[in-house]
Amino acid sequence: MKIKNICCIGAGYVGGPTMAVIALKCPEIKITVVDANKDKINKWNSSNLDDIPVFEPGLKEIISKTRNKNLFFSKDIDKAIEDAEIIFMAVNTPTKEEGEGAGMATDLKYIESCAKDIARVSKGNKIVVEKSTLPVRTAEKIKEILSLSKNNCKFEVISNPEFLAEGTAINDLFKSDRVLIGGEQSQSGKNAVKKLVEIYKRWIPEHKILTVNVWSAELSKLASNAMLAQRISSINSLSALCEATGAEIDEVSSAVGRDHRIGSYFLKVSPGFGGSCFQKDILNLVYLSKFYGLHEVAEYWHQVIKINDYQRLRIVEKIVLFINKNKLSKEVSILGWSFKKDTNDSRESSSIYVAYELLKLDFKISVYDPKVNPERIIEDIKNLNNKRKKLNPNIIETNINICSNLNYIKKPKNIAVIMTEWEEFKNLENLGDKIFLLDFRNFIDKEKTTIRF
Ligand code: UDX
Ligand code: ADP
Numbered sequence: 001m002k003i004k005n006i007c008c009i010g011a012g013y014v015g016g017p018t019m020a021v022i023a024l025k026c027p028e029i030k031i032t033v034v035d036a037n038k039d040k041i042n043k044w045n046s047s048n049l050d051d052i053p054v055f056e057p058g059l060k061e062i063i064s065k066t067r068n069k070n071l072f073f074s075k076d077i078d079k080a081i082e083d084a085e086i087i088f089m090a091v092n093t094p095t096k097e098e099g100e101g102a103g104m105a106t107d108l109k110y111i112e113s114c115a116k117d118i119a120r121v122s123k124g125n126k127i128v129v130e131k132s133t134l135p136v137r138t139a140e141k142i143k144e145i146l147s148l149s150k151n152n153c154k155f156e157v158i159s160n161p162e163f164l165a166e167g168t169a170i171n172d173l174f175k176s177d178r179v180l181i182g183g184e185q186s187q188s189g190k191n192a193v194k195k196l197v198e199i200y201k202r203w204i205p206e207h208k209i210l211t212v213n214v215w216s217a218e219l220s221k222l223a224s225n226a227m228l229a230q231r232i233s234s235i236n237s238l239s240a241l242c243e244a245t246g247a248e249i250d251e252v253s254s255a256v257g258r259d260h261r262i263g264s265y266f267l268k269v270s271p272g273f274g275g276s277c278f279q280k281d282i283l284n285l286v287y288l289s290k291f292y293g294l295h296e297v298a299e300y301w302h303q304v305i306k307i308n309d310y311q312r313l314r315i316v317e318k319i320v321l322f323i324n325k326n327k328l329s330k331e332v333s334i335l336g337w338s339f340k341k342d343t344n345d346s347r348e349s350s351s352i353y354v355a356y357e358l359l360k361l362d363f364k365i366s367v368y369d370p371k372v373n374p375e376r377i378i379e380d381i382k383n384l385n386n387k388r389k390k391l392n393p394n395i396i397e398t399n400i401n402i403c404s405n406l407n408y409i410k411k412p413k414n415i416a417v418i419m420t421e422w423e424e425f426k427n428l429e430n431l432g433d434k435i436f437l438l439d440f441r442n443f444i445d446k447e448k449t450t451i452r453f
Contacts, residue, residue: 003029003195007084009114011035011044011073013169013276013345014131014162015090016054020062021173023071025203032072032080044073055344055371058170081121086195089114089142090131090162095280097387104287106135106280115145118155125154127192131162133225133277135284136218139182156192158183159214161221166275167342179209182217222281222288226301229278231266233307239269240314250442271419271440272311274339274349279305312350315440316357319417322438330363333409335428336420337369337377344371351419352380359399360390366401366408370422374402409435418444 006022008015011033023031035041043053045067049060067073074080081087091110096102111132118128128146130139139157146155159182164172179200183193193211200209212220239249249269257264273279282301289298319332339349346352346369355365359381367377378397385391401408406424409416414435418425421441428437428444437444 003085003199005029005084006031006086006088007080008033008088008090008131009035009077009081009117010088010090010092010110010132011037011040011053012090012092013054013056013166013343014164015088016044016052017056017059017164017169018090018131018162018173019088020059020066020071021170022199023066023069024062026199027066027070029199030070030072030083032074032084034074034077034080036077038075041073041075055342056166056169057342062170077117078121081118082123084126086127086129087118088129088131088160092276093132093134093280094276095283101287104283104290106133106284106287108134108138108141111138111142112145115142116148119146119149122149122153122155123151126156127195128155128157129196130157130159130218133161133221133281133284134159134218135288136215136222138218139214154188156183156188157214158189158192158196159217160196161217163221163224166345167340174203176204176208179204180212180217180220181209182212182214184214222285225277225281226285226304228266229273229282229308230301230304232268232270232273232278233304233311235267235269236272236311237307239311269442270311271315271350271354272308274347274351276345276347279308279348309353312353313357315350315354315417316361319354319358319415319438320361322436323415326436328413328415328436330358330361331365331415332358332363333366333368333403333414333416335368335406335409335416335418335425336422337367337372337380338420338422341420341422344373344376346372346376346380349380349420352384354417354419355400356381356384356388356391359395362399364399364401366403368403368406368409369420370424377402411435 006029008019015033019031019033040053043051046052049064052060052063089111091114093106093111096105096107128142139159142157161180163176181193181196183189197209235253238252242249242252253267253269256262257267282305286298286302323330334351334355337346337349337351338344339346358365378400381396385393385396415438416435417438418441426444
């Protein structure tokens, strides 16, 4: 039987773009994306496509082709679950803030509440797909919750982790390196996997679709993110050594990356990696390793996070040293708030951590980002302060000035710090020599940059 109805719970950075692409590629399947946040659903339905909640190159074009044809954004979660044969769970899975495993383990409360909704509402058999990154063996927990369903429905839980990177999500979804589908080895498990394979086969060559067991799929996602992040921490740690020795990190990175066994991707020096996945997934890996008594393994991966924190603090130190050396006032313009270019997502962005440290040192900061909205920027600092409590809440709004364009930074003696590699920051060499440009992304041609990290 062919799949006719899909529901996706979670209309965020994963659910939105992923379902848009499936809708585009499978016009005969009706896809309903639901979210507990009603305001978000309103935004996805906005007639102005610039107002949809996720900024992602190429996304609005797909939404304009599919929305209200076979792609629907709805507030009626129960109905969407009831009608669907396949339900994707694409809800957020942040790091736990309290209770056992706080600061390390993944908070499964959103996943659990999703599973409870599915158990409560379902009247027929369904395939439940884990799309969010989850700790290994979460499928077991989900099955347990689903088994509480009163209508005698059968559920197959399969893991299909998402590998898209924000900023390039649409391209990643069109041309995935691989699609990973983990299912149980039983006949019904295999049938469920086959149904998902049929969907992806519409545009992904079959040899790129890997079918594995559920636990391997769950762990592969954590492992992929951990290994990508590990490369960044490796190069960032070497940047400190380059500065001490006079070597050039870009030259080292390029030389190392030429070895085809290593490859050149994810070797770009940066102010530390951000985004909703890397830190959370590594902390999760650390927690899991400890749970299984593998303390050396836990310590090994934890180091990747420690270097990331160290890189952020090093940047703050460099800014402070620079200001002291040049006898400048404690004012800095931060260019870029998103955790990378081409997204409006700022989760775990290094800009938040650097700005927070500077505010602690009584700096006044101005921030400009082409896509992140001003309320989000203030919210990010407030959220961090709720955890760290090192800032007087009153100074947050008074000491941050959010700018709507780059004009503000064009003041003589201003220090502008490039934190995100947005294209529009590439032309800043024309600012003149009265402005100090600190390029912590090392992405401007070094000849043209006033000051380099
Ligand atoms: C990541 C994974 O790449 C993706 O496969 C997974 O599904 C989700 O997590 P994402 O976090 O969206 O994707 O973006 P990514 O391109 O991986 O960048 C993460 C962070 O690493 C960014 O802050 C980026 O600036 C930084 N980075 C990346 C570097 O500092 N140096 C690099 O060389 C590459
Ligand atoms: P991701 O990057 O993983 O997509 P987001 O935070 O962008 O994370 O999106 C996750 C979405 O899931 C949010 O919009 C949130 O409101 C939604 N969500 C979380 N829990 C539930 C739930 N139980 N039911 C419906 N939606 C949920």
